[in-house]
Amino acid sequence: xxxxxxxxxxxxxxxxxxxxxxxxxxxxxxxxxxxxxxxxxxxxxxxxxxxxxxxxxxxxxxxxxxxxxxxxxxxxxxxxxxxxxxxxxxxxxxxxxxxxxxxxxxxxxxxxxxxxxxxxxxxxxxxxxxxxxxxxxxxxxxxxxxxxxxxxxxxxxxxxxxxxxxxxxxxxxxxxxxxxxxxxxxxxxxxxxxxxxxxxxxxxxxxxxxxxxxxxxxxxxxxxxxxxxxxxxxxxxxxxxxxxxxxxxxxxxxxxxxxxxxxxxxxxxxxxxxxxxxxxxxxxxxxxxxxxxxxxxxxxxxxxxxxxxxxxxxxxxxxxxxxxxxxxxxxxxxxxxxxxxxxxxxxxxxx
Amino acid sequence: xxxxxxxxxxxxxxxxxxxxxxxxxxxxxxxxxxxxxxxxxxxxxxxxxxxxxxxxxxxxxxxxxxxxxxxxxxxxxxxxxxxxxxxxxxxxxxxxxxxxxxxxxxxxxxxxxxxxxxxxxxxxxxxxxxxxxxxxxxxxxxxxxxxxxxxxxxxxxxxxxxxxxxxxxxxxxxxxxxxxxxxxxxxxxxxxxxxxxxxxxxxxxxxxxxxxxxxxxxxxxxxxxxxxxxxxxxxxxxxxxxxxxxxxxxxxxxxxxxxxxxxxxxxxxxxxxxxxxxxxxxxxxxxxxxxxxxxxxxxxxxxxxxxxxxxxxxxxxxxxxxxxxxxxxxxxxxxxxxxxxxxxxxxxxxx
Numbered sequence: 056x057x058x059x060x061x062x063x064x065x066x067x068x069x070x071x072x073x074x075x076x077x078x079x080x081x082x083x084x085x086x087x088x089x090x091x092x093x094x095x096x097x098x099x100x101x102x103x104x105x106x107x108x109x110x111x112x113x114x115x116x117x118x119x120x121x122x123x124x125x126x127x128x129x130x131x132x133x134x135x136x137x138x139x140x141x142x143x144x145x146x147x148x149x150x151x152x153x154x155x156x157x158x159x160x161x162x163x164x165x166x167x168x169x170x171x172x173x174x175x176x177x178x179x180x181x182x183x184x185x186x187x188x189x190x191x192x193x194x195x196x197x198x199x200x201x202x203x204x205x206x207x208x209x210x211x212x213x214x215x216x217x218x219x220x221x222x223x224x225x226x227x228x229x230x231x232x233x234x235x236x237x238x239x240x241x242x243x244x245x246x247x248x249x250x251x252x253x254x255x256x257x258x259x260x261x262x263x264x265x266x267x268x269x270x271x272x273x274x275x276x277x278x279x280x281x282x283x284x285x286x287x288x289x290x291x292x293x294x295x296x297x298x299x300x301x302x303x304x305x306x307x308x309x310x311x312x313x314x315x316x317x318x319x320x321x322x323x324x325x326x327x328x329x330x331x332x333x334x335x336x337x338x339x340x341x342x343x344x345x346x347x348x349x350x351x352x353x354x355x356x357x358x359x360x361x362x363x364x365x366x367x368x369x370x371x372x373x374x375x376x377x378x379x380x381x382x383x384x385x386x387x388x389x390x391x392x393x394x395x396x397x398x399x400x401x402x403x404x405x406x
Numbered sequence: 407x408x409x410x411x412x413x414x415x416x417x418x419x420x421x422x423x424x425x426x427x428x429x430x431x432x433x434x435x436x437x438x439x440x441x442x443x444x445x446x447x448x449x450x451x452x453x454x455x456x457x458x459x460x461x462x463x464x465x466x467x468x469x470x471x472x473x474x475x476x477x478x479x480x481x482x483x484x485x486x487x488x489x490x491x492x493x494x495x496x497x498x499x500x501x502x503x504x505x506x507x508x509x510x511x512x513x514x515x516x517x518x519x520x521x522x523x524x525x526x527x528x529x530x531x532x533x534x535x536x537x538x539x540x541x542x543x544x545x546x547x548x549x550x551x552x553x554x555x556x557x558x559x560x561x562x563x564x565x566x567x568x569x570x571x572x573x574x575x576x577x578x579x580x581x582x583x584x585x586x587x588x589x590x591x592x593x594x595x596x597x598x599x600x601x602x603x604x605x606x607x608x609x610x611x612x613x614x615x616x617x618x619x620x621x622x623x624x625x626x627x628x629x630x631x632x633x634x635x636x637x638x639x640x641x642x643x644x645x646x647x648x649x650x651x652x653x654x655x656x657x658x659x660x661x662x663x664x665x666x667x668x669x670x671x672x673x674x675x676x677x678x679x680x681x682x683x684x685x686x687x688x689x690x691x692x693x694x695x696x697x698x699x700x701x702x703x704x705x706x707x708x709x710x711x712x713x714x715x716x717x718x719x720x721x722x723x724x725x726x727x728x729x730x731x732x733x734x735x736x737x738x739x740x741x742x743x744x745x746x747x748x749x750x751x752x753x754x755x756x757x
Contacts, residue, residue: 118514121518123479124511124514124515124518125476126476126477155507156507156508156533160438160475164474164475167440168473182507383476
């Protein structure tokens with residue numbers, strides 16, 4: 056953690072003079088989204104509203120039993136980069152797809168959204184990753200991910216020149232699995248920070264945190280400047296159900312902890328401030344896929360552009376509200392439109 | 407054309423005792439749907455609200471310039487079969503995909519919708535067809551189709567046992583292009599009619615009609631019992647801008663002509679009756695892709711289940727209204743729910 060100079064709710068967590076707002080590193084994948092019943096989720100033995108890693112055989116079996124779907128480019132961190140670009144920010148993405156049709160779809164959608172994406176297609180190895188997403192009538196999403204080639208990201212895929220240009224780097228916890236991918240994340244964080252940028256980590260999922268608990272603790276206490284987590288992930292990370300204690304632990308570890316709480320909004324915690332952000336109201340909620348990703352897009356865009364903490368958090372709330380109003384993990388309308396919302400100008404509330 | 411026994415607006419255009427409601431033969435493809443501006447459509451030199459065939463190079467170029475998309479299984483006749491199944495009807499589909507990821511998506515979606523689909527994946531030749539669909543703010547869709555393997559349907563792909571079981575056969579005009587596919591359609595129509603079923607043809611697009619004008623005239627005057635067309639396609643077929651004359655010509659050619667007129671609803675014309683069907687109101691209209699396909703689903707399901715002409719047409723209007731209320735060419739909710747709408751019980755109006 057580096058010293059944070061805070062001024063009226065504004066967090067100085069961005070690299071000065073860097074040309075790209077945010078660079079993301081994550082699992083590149085295409086989502087296959089199908090609406091389904093709670094009974095189906097239960098019959099398949101799935102943990103609702105969570106992410107389960109599945110192998111190719113299980114992916115084939117589950118795909119065979121699930122209903123008709125639509126395909127949309129996804130991947131947590133990739134969704135966030137698409138959101139940054141949708142806000143009008145500059146973003147680049149580092150993730151691995153194969154030279155198959157879904158890889159082509161993923162690459163097209165990133166570039167068409169305005170995100171720089173230059174990692175070469177893998178010409179051998181597994182197929183492009185896909186996430187089978189079941190959306191229940193309550194708009195919750197249950198994700199089943201076949202990681203394919205995405206988890207085999209190598210340190211050599213992390214282009215130093217790209218990372219060095221970034222004000223902020225976002226790495227997703229989902230990618231923290233295979234050793235080479237871990238090395239890729241460590242490399243990206245080191246390169247970003249050496250160049251004056253800041254490193255953010257999304258904890259992604261409680262199962263991720265539980266699988267790699269000590270490593271995540273070391274990362275957060277080490278190179279991570281900005282942390283994204285929901286309450287359950289934070290509890291898993293600090294092994295406490297006491298929310299106050301978990302927040303205090305995070306404030307000791309990072310410059311900025313962004314803690315999402317669903318309908319209750321979010322908290323932005325720095326070592327010296329605690330800013331409460333309400334959720335933006337939206338009705339009806341159609342599909343919660345991508346809510347956390349777009350929240351991160353709003354916050355990171357705000358930070359990169361020098362907005363105050365409250366403003367950045369409120370952009371996160373607005374972006375999350377947009378994405379849960381429709382099927383799919385990425386914005387359906389330009390998030391830049393949200394910049395004109397008068398509520399954005401609310402002054403920072405410090406608790 | 408065979409003799410039609412009509413009773414109080416009910417058209418006896420279905421095969422008695424056949425086990426499957428409708429079998430479809432068409433171009434199997436996956437849609438890539440992106441919202442765009444009128445300026446983009448114009449800049450790309452596209453004919454708005456029409457379908458253009460494109461080769462692989464143009465598909466690559468256009469895909470490179472268009473915005474991020476979502477993928478959804480499509481294909482005109484395949485959409486109709488999905489609609490039949492969504493109504494609770496029995497449907498089978500004959501079309502050709504390759505053994506690639508989009509082929510897998512297409513096959514999965516057909517089967518998951520409840521449509522029998524048993525044509526083997528092609529293991530050589532071009533890729534699975536895709537249709538690049540640009541949806542403008544007025545909800546109109548402009549389609550650009552790379553036919554890939556779909557147009558190479560062979561007569562041997564038409565399983566006689568499947569076609570023989572069908573009350574109704576629907577073939578799409580779009581498929582009328584390569585000789586082997588034409589032979590496949592002729593075979594399917596002959597097999598269906600010999601087994602006591604009836605053959606329907608969708609004219610699909612004015613360009614299709616113009617490209618194969620005399621052949622379409624011969625088909626409609628020959629084995630086709632039921633015709634689906636919009637006003638422009640009907641005008642192209644009979645080479646007249648006089649709508650009355652075109653209708654009279656169709657009534658002389660087929661047992662039932664189903665003529666769609668967009669917001670003005672549709673006309674069901676038999677040699678002895680002319681039934682006017684209003685459009686079902688829907689707001690807002692989001693994406694008109696699949697409107698004609700789902701209209702056909704409603705009409706064919708109604709005919710197969712012995713509903714009167716008005717009822718069948720009204721189901722078509724309701725199904726079309728459902729599909730234009732969201733992005734994507736297939737129903738987002740079970741069309742069987744429409745069967746409970748009281749308006750369906752309206753008595754037939756004979757003009």
